[in-house]
Amino acid sequence: MICSLSGEVAKEPVVSPRSGAIFEKSLIERYIVASGTDPLTDEPLSVEDLVQINDGNAIDSSNQIVPPKPPTFNSIPSLLSTFQNEWDALALEVFSLRKQLHKSREELSAALYHQDAAVRVASRLVKERDEARQALQALSISIGTSGADDVEMENDEVEGGAKSNGEEQKPTGIIPVEEINSARDQLFQLHKSQKPTLTIPVDQEVSVELLSANVAHPFKKSSCSNIVKNVDEWILVGSPTGVMAKIDKENKVEKIFKSSGQEITSICYVKVEEEYVPIISDHSKEAKLGEMKESFPSHHQDEIIKLITHPSLHHLFVSFSKDGSWSLNDVSQLKSLFVSTPLSSAITAGDIHVDGALVATGTTNGQVNIYDLTTGNSISTVQTKFNHINQLKFAGNGYWLLVLSHTTEESPKSALEVVDLRKGVVVHTIDSETPFVDFIIDPSSSIVVTVDGQHNLQLHRYLKKGKKWSNSEFTTDLKTPISSLQLLTEAQSKDFEEGVVKFITVAENSKVSEYKIKY
Numbered sequence: 395m396i397c398s399l400s401g402e403v404a405k406e407p408v409v410s411p412r413s414g415a416i417f418e419k420s421l422i423e424r425y426i427v428a429s430g431t432d433p434l435t436d437e438p439l440s441v442e443d444l445v446q447i448n449d450g451n452a453i454d455s456s457n458q459i460v461p462p463k464p465p466t467f468n469s470i471p472s473l474l475s476t477f478q479n480e481w482d483a484l485a486l487e488v489f490s491l492r493k494q495l496h497k498s499r500e501e502l503s504a505a506l507y508h509q510d511a512a513v514r515v516a517s518r519l520v521k522e523r524d525e526a527r528q529a530l531q532a533l534s535i536s537i538g539t540s541g542a543d544d545v546e547m548e549n550d551e552v553e554g555g556a557k558s559n560g561e562e563q564k565p566t567g568i569i570p571v572e573e574i575n576s577a578r579d580q581l582f583q584l585h586k587s588q589k590p591t592l593t594i595p596v597d598q599e600v601s602v603e604l605l606s607a608n609v610a611h612p613f614k615k616s617s618c619s620n621i622v623k624n625v626d627e628w629i630l631v632g633s634p635t636g637v638m639a640k641i642d643k644e645n646k647v648e649k650i651f652k653s654s655g656q657e658i659t660s661i662c663y664v665k666v667e668e669e670y671v672p673i674i675s676d677h678s679k680e681a682k683l684g685e686m687k688e689s690f691p692s693h694h695q696d697e698i699i700k701l702i703t704h705p706s707l708h709h710l711f712v713s714f715s716k717d718g719s720w721s722l723n724d725v726s727q728l729k730s731l732f733v734s735t736p737l738s739s740a741i742t743a744g745d746i747h748v749d750g751a752l753v754a755t756g757t758t759n760g761q762v763n764i765y766d767l768t769t770g771n772s773i774s775t776v777q778t779k780f781n782h783i784n785q786l787k788f789a790g791n792g793y794w795l796l797v798l799s800h801t802t803e804e805s806p807k808s809a810l811e812v813v814d815l816r817k818g819v820v821v822h823t824i825d826s827e828t829p830f831v832d833f834i835i836d837p838s839s840s841i842v843v844t845v846d847g848q849h850n851l852q853l854h855r856y857l858k859k860g861k862k863w864s865n866s867e868f869t870t871d872l873k874t875p876i877s878s879l880q881l882l883t884e885a886q887s888k889d890f891e892e893g894v895v896k897f898i899t900v901a902e903n904s905k906v907s908e909y910k911i912k913y
Contacts (some may be wrong), residue, residue, distance in 0.1 A: 395407040395416050395447065395663065395888050396416065397416060397417050397418040397421060398413075398415040398416060398417055398433070398434065399417055399418065399421045399422065399425065399433060399485055399486060399489045400418060400421060400481075400482070400489075401485075402418075403840065404416060404418040404419075405415065405418065405576060405706045406418065406419040406420065407419070407447040408422060408444040408445060408446055408447060409444070409445040409447060410422070410432050410434075410439060410443070410444060410445075411443055411444075411445060412432035412434075412435050412437040412438075412439050412443070413432050413433075413434040413435045413437075415432075415433075415434055415458060415599065416447070417433075417444075417748055418446070418482070419446075420482060421482050421485060421486060422444065423441055424482070424483070424486060425486055426439055426441055426444075427431075427441060428486075430830060433489065435494070442637075443444070443534075445515050458716075474860075476513070488635065489513060493845045493879045496841050498762065507862060521654050524714075526793075526816075527586075529793065530792050530793055530816070531817040532683045547603070550859050552851060557759035557782075559683070563823060567604075568731060569722060569731050569732055569767075569769075569770075570707075570710075570724075570731075571766055571768045572706065573707060574704075574710075574750065574767055574768050575749075575751065575753055575847065577704070577705075577707050577857060578749045578750055578751040580706065581705060581706055581748065581749045581750055582749050582792075584727075585656065585748060585749070585790070585792060585885070588803070588885045588886060590790065590837040590838045590839075590885040590890060591611065591838050591840075592836070592838045592841070592893060592895070592913075593737060593839055593893070594840075594855075594913050596857055596859060598913050599867075599868075599913065600841065600853055600855060600867050600868055600910075600911060600912070601853070601868045601870075601912045601913070602843070602851060602853065602868060602870060602909050602910070602911060602912060602913045603909065603910050603911075603912040604907065604908075604909055605896070605908040605909060605910055606645065606907060606908040607907050608905065608907065609629075609641070609645045609898065609904070609906040609907060609908050610629070610631075610641045610645060610646075610647050610688070610905075611697055611896075611904060611905045611906070612631055612639035612641070612647050612650060612904055613633040613635075613637065613639065613903075613904040614900060614903060614904065615632050615633060615634055615902060615903060615904060616632065616877055616878075616900055616901070616903070616904035617632050617633055617634045617657050617658050617659065617877075618631075618632040618659055618660055618661055618877075618878065619631045619632070619659055619877070619878045619880055619900040619906075620660075620661050620662055620880065621880045621881070621882065621898070622662070622663040622670070626647070627642075627643040627882065628640050628641065628642060628643075628663070629641040629898065629906060630661045630662075630663070631904055631906065632657075632658030632659075632660075632661045632674065632874070633657075633658060633899060633904065634657040634658075635652075635655070636652055636655045636656050636657065636658060636662060636676060637651070637652045637658075638651060638658060638672060638674065638684060639904075640653075640672070641906065645906075645908075651684070654675040656677050656678065657677060658675070658676050659674075659675050659676060659677060659697075659698070659699055659700075660674065660675045660698070660699065660700045660701045661674045661675075661684075661701070662701050662702060662703045662704055662711065663703060663708070664682070664683075664708060664711050664725045665708035665709050665725070666709070666725050666726070666868060667726075670708070671683050671684060671725075672684030672707060673690065673701055673711065673725070674701070675697070675698035675699065675700070675701050675713070677697045677700050678697055678698070679692060679694050679695070679696065679697055679715070680692050680694075681698055681701055681711075681713055681723070682699070683725070684786070690723065690725070691728065691729060691730065692713060692715075692721060692723070692730055692733075693719075693721060693730055693733040694713070694715035694717055694719060694721065694733070695715070695717040695719075695736065696715050696716040696717035696740070697715065697716050697742065698713045698714065698715050698716075699714055699715065699716055699742065699743075699744075700713070700714040700741075700744045701713050701714075701747060702714075702744065702746050703872070704746060704750050705746065705748060705749075705750045707750065709724055709725050709726045709727075710722065710723065710724055710731075711723050711725070712739045712744065712746055712753055712767075714744035714755060715736075715741060716740045716741065716742075716758065717740070717741075718736035718737030718738065718739060718740055718741055718743070719733055719734045719735065719736040719737070720733075720734050720741065720744060720753060720755055720765075721733040721734065722767060722770075723819065730897045732770050734765070734770055736757075738759075739758045739759040739761070740755035740757060740758050741755045741756065741757055742756055742758055742782065742784055743755070743756035743783050743784055743785050743786040743798075744755060744756065744786060745786040745787055745788055745795075746767070746788070747788045747792070748788050748789075748792055749792060750767070750792055751766070751767050751768060751790070752764055752765065752766065752773070752788075753767050754766060754768075754786050754788065754795055755786070755795060756778075756783030756784075756785075756786050756799070758781060758782055758800060759781060760777055760778045760779070760780060760781040760782070760783060761775055761776070761777055761778070762775065762776040762777075762778060762783065762786070762795070762797055762813065763775050764776075764795075768783070774815075774818045775817070776795075776797075776813050776818060776820065778799040778802045778809070778811055778820075779799060779809040779811060779820075779823060780799040780800050780807070780808070781799070781801070781802065782799060782800055782801070782802055783797060783798070783799045784798055784799070784800065785797070785798035785830075785832060786798075787834075787835065788838050789835050789839040790835070790837045790838070790885060791839040793814060793815045793816050794810070794814065794835075794839060795810045795812075795813040795815055796810060796811055796812055796813070796833065796835060796842070797810070797813060798810050798811075798830055798832075798833060799811070800829045800830070806829045807824040807825070807826065807827055807829065808825070808828070808829040808830040808846070809823050809824070809825050809826070810822075810823070810824040810826075810830060810833055810842070810844060811823045811835075812863075817822070820864050822856075824842070824844070824854055824863075824865055827844055828846040828847050828848050828850070829846060829847050830845070830846050830847075831845050831846060831847055831876055831877065831878070832845055832876070832877075832878045832879045833845070834879045834880070834881045834897055835881075836881070836883070836895045836911065837881075837884060837885035837890055837895070838885075839856065840855060840856045840857075840858070841854070841855055841895065841911060842854040842855075842856075843855060843879060843897060843911075844874070845876045845879055845899065847875075849871060849872040849873065849874055849875055849876055850866075850869055850870070850871055850872070850873075851869070851870050851872050851876075851899075851909075852866050852868065852869045852905070853866075853867045853868040853869075853911070854866065854867065872899065874901045874902075874903070874905070875902040875903075876899050876900070876901055876902070877900055877902045878899075878900045879899055879900075880897060880898050880900065881895075881896075881897050881899070882896040882897055883896045884907070894910055894911075895910060895911040896908060896909065896911075897909055897910075897911075898909045
């Protein structure tokens with residue numbers, strides 16, 4: 395019988411009821427006195443618990459020979475006994491060391507495994523972050539910056555005669571390259587530091603809640619709307635008769651004034667001498683400074699369909715025309731700084747990137763063109779599912795462009811496509827048998843709200859876990875025809891910090907209602 399402690403034949407074997415192992419009695423008793431546990435299982439064990447193993451051929455105790463008296467320590471038998479005791483103590487110590495070594499090896503192995511896994515995850519995340527940052531910077535006009543180097547500069551400004559589509563443009567002013575690039579860098583750092591997110595579980599139901607059914611009702615009919623967040627969140631509503639209403643953040647119609655006698659097709663605010671002034675388009679070739687009723691000179695050959703103010707340089711705005719051209723304009727100088735060469739197809743939609751250095755246009759041939767605002771050069775093009783593009787919006791994450799297109803058939807259909815600007819490809823499509831009228835995307839770029847021609851409001855979610863979309867998570871009938879949707883909540887607003895996303899609907903009868911995304 396081999397002792398589990400010393401590894402030698404036990405002279406006086408005993409069995410532990412805890413582990414069932416065999417031990418030399420003297421060794422196990424010493425171990426129990428020192429630790430009070432079973433050496434193998436570490437369960438509580440006492441000397442009384444040990445089970446003696448008796449030889450089946452044991453001799454009757456009456457016939458046993460009485461051992462001699464123990465010798466003195468100066469004799470050879472005494473020394474041998476001492477050596478035996480020392481050997482037993484050494485065997486116990488070696489066993490304990492081996493046990494501790496085995497346990498330490500297991501702990502070290504587990505720690506190394508977790509550390510290696512953590513390093514791999516951190517390395518992958520850092521790599522993805524760096525790749526995303528490089529792609530975003532390149533797309534958010536790092537490309538534009540490199541393109542600007544090929545153009546003659548004077549005091550860090552480039553002449554407006556940049557080339558677009560290989561043709562020389564007519565110089566109309568000087569593009570403030572340094573100012574636009576500086577604003578781009580500041581906006582990029584701002585958006586990078588904010589990293590807006592909505593902490594909604596994947597299985598959480600998302601819906602829409604009506605907050606106010608009658609924010610305002612300025613006209614009998616509306617033609618366009620906009621929200622100016624940089625000036626106390628004014629809601630601007632235009633009418634088919636050329637009248638414009640300005641609604642303040644307390645939902646009061648602050649002012650109604652007539653700008654022109656024609657239908658207002660687009661409306662925004664620009665900064666003129668430290669004051670914000672509305673600027674509109676109304677089926678004419680020129681934009682008009684609303685309250686001032688002054689025409690802004692332009693070089694378009696057809697009517698302007700869209701006006702958009704630069705996200706941080708509020709004296710600059712971009713106009714898009716049906717003649718297939720777009721222009722960068724400066725209200726402080728009352729002139730156009732750059733006019734692109736007209737495309738073969740009419741422009742039907744346009745937008746400015748959230749970092750303020752890219753311009754996107756949509757045309758009647760289903761092509762999306764992306765330009766560098768500092769040079770006017772075309773950066774990339776994307777073909778959409780349907781030919782007629784009627785809405786473009788850059789997402790807050792900086793690398794998505796949402797494009798709404800539809801057919802012009804008797805039974806028209808719509809498609810809302812998500813374009814990844816880093817790859818220049820469509821990564822998701824939301825189809826609808828009923829044409830979409832308008833859409834918005836929340837500051838976290840995870841929820842899209844659409845409204846169609848049958849006044850159905852729908853929610854669509856992007857699930858970052860798995861990088862997939864969930865369409866039509868919620869649908870409700872608004873009971874009234876809607877002309878446009880406008881997002882109220884921004885990434886830096888207090889509402890968004892509290893997880894609240896608000897938006898408004900503007901009905902065809904100009905009735906403004908306020909909603910929030912509920913979860």
